[in-house]
Amino acid sequence: FQFNMIVVGASGLGKSTFVNTLCGQQVIPRRAVDDPSQCAIEKTIAINPITVEIEEDGMKMQLTVVDTPGFGDNIDNSSNFAEILGYIERQYDDLLAEESKIKRNPKFNDNRIHVLLYFIQPTGHSLREIDIELMKRLSARVNIIPCVAKADSLTPKELADFKKRIMEDIRYYGIQVYDFPFDEEDEDEETVEENMELRSLLPFAVVGSDEEINVNGRLIRARQYPWGVVEVENLKHCDFARLRYVLLSSHLQDLKELTHDVLYEAYRSEKLSK
Amino acid sequence: FQFNMIVVGASGLGKSTFVNTLCGQQVIPRRAVDDPSQCAIEKTIAINPITVEIEEDGMKMQLTVVDTPGFGDNIDNSSNFAEILGYIERQYDDLLAEESKIKRNPKFNDNRIHVLLYFIQPTGHSLREIDIELMKRLSARVNIIPCVAKADSLTPKELADFKKRIMEDIRYYGIQVYDFPFDEEDEDEETVEENMELRSLLPFAVVGSDEEINVNGRLIRARQYPWGVVEVENLKHCDFARLRYVLLSSHLQDLKELTHDVLYEAYRSEKLSK
Ligand SMILES: Nc1nc2c(ncn2[C@@H]2O[C@H](COP(=O)(O)OP(=O)(O)O)[C@@H](O)[C@H]2O)c(=O)[nH]1
Numbered sequence A, B: 001f002q003f004n005m006i007v008v009g010a011s012g013l014g015k016s017t018f019v020n021t022l023c024g025q026q027v028i029p030r031r032a033v034d035d036p037s038q039c040a041i042e043k044t045i046a047i048n049p050i051t052v053e054i055e056e057d058g059m060k061m062q063l064t065v066v067d068t069p070g071f072g073d074n075i076d077n078s079s080n081f082a083e084i085l086g087y088i089e090r091q092y093d094d095l096l097a098e099e100s101k102i103k104r105n106p107k108f109n110d111n112r113i114h115v116l117l118y119f120i121q122p123t124g125h126s127l128r129e130i131d132i133e134l135m136k137r138l139s140a141r142v143n144i145i146p147c148v149a150k151a152d153s154l155t156p157k158e159l160a161d162f163k164k165r166i167m168e169d170i171r172y173y174g175i176q177v178y179d180f181p182f183d184e185e186d187e188d189e190e191t192v193e194e195n196m197e198l199r200s201l202l203p204f205a206v207v208g209s210d211e212e213i214n215v216n217g218r219l220i221r222a223r224q225y226p227w228g229v230v231e232v233e234n235l236k237h238c239d240f241a242r243l244r245y246v247l248l249s250s251h252l253q254d255l256k257e258l259t260h261d262v263l264y265e266a267y268r269s270e271k272l273s274k
């Protein structure tokens, strides 16, 4: 069972922490913060796929995560787009090349990205130009699920307003995102309701943590502040648990199918007709 | 009594909220968030001085605040520097022109900026290229006090590590900031201790709020989350109260004097010797 995801967003939005939280283990190491000369200003955005074996619902799966450090830090961020899009398209090119071989490689590794989680700065205002540009350009090549990063920095009202505004921006700018599509005639009522509810949660409010805190005798992933504890799996605190279920369980298959049947096919036709 | 400050930082870092919190009144209106076509992407950074009368320690004062919306939102942010630096230098030029007049204007308004509060994204990592560039260039012209914006999104340990790293970056990149200078021989022990302690708090952890919450029967500015309440004036929650005292009381005079005796003089010599 293989699932490939890429996490995109500015540095410091909690992407590595999210990946570790999702996998339930320290997949991406904590970045050393104590050395100014070890420049945190990565002029080129390094794209690093990391594969980890995780267990979900009793099933083993290979999760490949691509973290994109350094994005958005620079005064001029235009080269970052090209890097991320280039990475996604290279995986399509690899498969295209493999499919056209006479003698195929049985060990070929399909690294096509099944979902891109786009981490949005919790500004409380609206999408930034850089978010609109990037999501628009990538949406033709990969399933995008927009997320509000560090959602614990927004009060419930701010979060609700922000989510509403983000989705209005997404519609206004014609950005295609994965919005839990369903065919009302094909699916049973329960599936329709579930998908409508997930759609209403977009963008998912993400909180992650590398720390486990003792809360009422249980050790859980949480962020401990002087004024209280944010529990990552508490649905009253954020949408992490819902997102995790969507990615690793309920919608994994749909995301893979869309990637293969729609996005890859579109790329292939464009490429072969040139 | 007149004091002029400019607040600089990316959109959505809580600058307007901070100004309202500092003044104890709604000086900068809440931005309308509900209209995608009312583009939040301000391509030019609008520099808007707002003057408000506030009372501090029983003394009336005129506080002029310059908010800088839209900074850092664009894919290419290089023109923003010029705007902010240009604004600061224009106030120096106005005074220079006024001083050289034969017949001076008794009603001349001195709008020179006495302090620039630089709001840093609470990434938890280090200064970004854009922060280093901007602070370095502005430090020759204005007193800079660096602040951690939305400090309630960092746990106590993250905040301490982040503050330490920011100050290391500031030293490493040779960025001149206002660090509560004192002359150990001139000042009394109490003043020396106070300044050393303020210096150790840099960058100031800022939290602001437009809302008043009832906490133990008192109505106080706070941010209410499902997991707890962040109290703006609580020194265990953030440094807001210390910063307010520094700006409007204890160090107001020093900031004005440095602006006039050092920064303006340096600008004047450079300008007149060309
Ligand atoms: N407030 C908040 N901080 C977070 C969250 N997740 C991670 N952080 C902190 O944000 C900082 C940067 O996190 P990191 O995962 O390295 O971000 P990345 O640069 O996007 O990979 C660290 O101090 C984390 O502990 C979150 O959900 N909420």
Ligand SMILES: Nc1nc2c(ncn2[C@@H]2O[C@H](COP(=O)(O)OP(=O)(O)O)[C@@H](O)[C@H]2O)c(=O)[nH]1
Binding pocket: A123, A124, A125, A153, A154, A158, B010, B011, B012, B013, B014, B015, B016, B017, B018, B031, B149, B150, B151, B152, B153, B206, B207, B208, B209, B223
């Ligand atoms: N977490 C947090 N959010 C804040 C703080 N101050 C303001 N906000 C929220 O951040 C959003 C943007 O604030 P605003 O003052 O408009 O930011 P500006 O664009 O820098 O002027 C709003 O939803 C505010 O309520 C703060 O100290 N902490």
